[in-house]
Amino acid sequence: MTPAAFHPEPIIVSDLRLERGGKAVLTGFSLTVEPGEALVLLGPNGSGKTTLLRALGxxxxxxxxxxxxxxxxxAFLGHADALKPSETVEQSLQFWAGLYGxxxxxxxxxxxxxxxxHLARRTCGTLSAGQKRRTAxxxxxxxxRSVWLLDEPAAPLDARSRERLAALVKFHCAAGGIVIAATHVDLGWEGARVEDLRTAPTKTGAGVG
Structure with missing residues (x-):
């Protein structure tokens, strides 16, 4: 891959209040993420990490x-991989590259x-969960896009694929991009900053993280 050069503005979150299902998940939350930085939003279900990621997006x-x-x-990656079952891996990636410009x-x-x-001509509907995630x-x-928002990006990946993901994130950040990932497990990304949402400002009553 030939590295692109990204020059995003810092992401600044100030005194944020978020609710899910009528219940507070985060309140009084502030955060700054600089270009070239990877940030991991860590917390169990109900800690507000997915709601925060969706708000950022x-x-x-x-x-x-x-x-x-x-x-x-x-560029946003949610729990769904957003792949058409009838398209091949190559066709799907060509479509998304064109859509994003x-x-x-x-x-x-x-x-x-x-x-x-080796999966380029396989239809996405025949892929394993890990292969679908790698395609996504x-x-x-x-x-x-300079900012990647990733929700549980490593969930279905094996150890080798997690290493590939970590290398991809490192590559993007080295080019000046920003990566923010929501997860309930340690992703093991070298140099990444971790924000533990279990200790973030909250109000009584858990939402859906």
């Missing part, structure tokens, strides 16, 4: 507070990096 409206993040710079010339290199080259991560890598 513009998918959840905060009750109060401010998020300074241009949504046009964001990414660099399709990097397709082959990204597939090699994520161990997908490849579409994020092809997005040409």
């Amino acid at each position: 513009g998918l959840v409206r905060p009750l109060s507070g401010e998020i300074r993040l241009d949504p046009q710079t964001v 990414g660099d399709a010339s990097q397709l082959d290199a990204v597939m090699v990096r994520m161990a997908l080259a 991560l490849a579409r994020i890598a092809l997005s040409n």
Whole structure:
């Protein structure tokens, strides 16, 4: 892969209040994430990590507070991999690269990096959970977006694939990009900052993390 050069503005979250299902999950929450940084939002279900990630991506409206993040710079990976079962891996990645305005010339290199080259002509509906997740991560890598928001990115991955993910994140951050991941397990990303939401400001009553 040829590294892109990203120059995003810092992400600034100020005095944020979030609710899920009518219950407070975070209140008075502030955070700054600098270009070139990987941040891991760590916490069990109910700690607010997914709600926070969705708020950063513009998918959840905060009750109060401010998020300074241009949504046009964001590539979002949720629990669903967003793959059409009838499309091949290659077709799916070509589609997403085109939709994002990414660099399709990097397709082959990204597939090699994520161990997908031998699956290029397999339909996504026949892939294992881990293979689907690697394909979804490849579409994020092809997005040409400076900010990656990843929800439980390593959940279905084996040890080798987790190493590939860690290398991909390191590569993106080295180019000036920002990665924020929500997870309930240690991702083992070298140099990443961890924000433990179990100790973040909350109100009584857990929401869905």
